Amino acid sequence: EIRKELEAIAMRDPVMKRAFDEWEDLSRDEKKWVEYESRRKAILDEMAAVREAEIRQQKAREEGLAEGERQKAMEVAKNLLAMDMSVEVIAKATGLSAEEIEQLKKQLH
Incomplete structure (x- = not known):
């Protein structure tokens, strides 16, 4: 069906006719077809890379x-911590876990 439409368009447009003829030649020539598939791949x-x-x-x-x-x-x-806030308040304010804050507290003292 699509082939018939393309042929009809090709008969009215010389550029399309040339493209259609080249496509036909490509379809018949196995070597050209392999080259085409290699280029396409x-x-x-x-594009994937x-x-x-x-x-x-x-x-x-x-991540950054x-x-x-x-x-x-x-x-x-x-x-x-330097302001002597509680671990619980700091955890709420920063979103860090209490364990992380305790670890930080140990590092600072």
């Missing part, structure tokens, strides 16, 4: 932001 592989790199970059960015937030929470916890 290389392009798809490259780019996408994978983008995903890794996004993950690294998110999370680590930055954690470092900021640790600095706030240090300041609150």
Whole structure:
């Protein structure tokens, strides 16, 4: 069905006719078909590699932001410990666990 539509378009448009003829030649020539498939695979592989790199970059960015937030929470916890705030209050204020704050408290003393 689609082939008939393409043939009809090709009969009206010389550029499409040439493309259709080349496609026909490609379809019949096994060597050209293998070359086409190899190029197609290389392009798809490259696209997949780019996408994978983008995903890794996004993950690294998110991890970096999370680590930055954690470092900021640790600095706030240090300041609150210096102000003699309770571990429970500091945990609520920073989102750190009581164990993390206790560990930080030991490091500071």
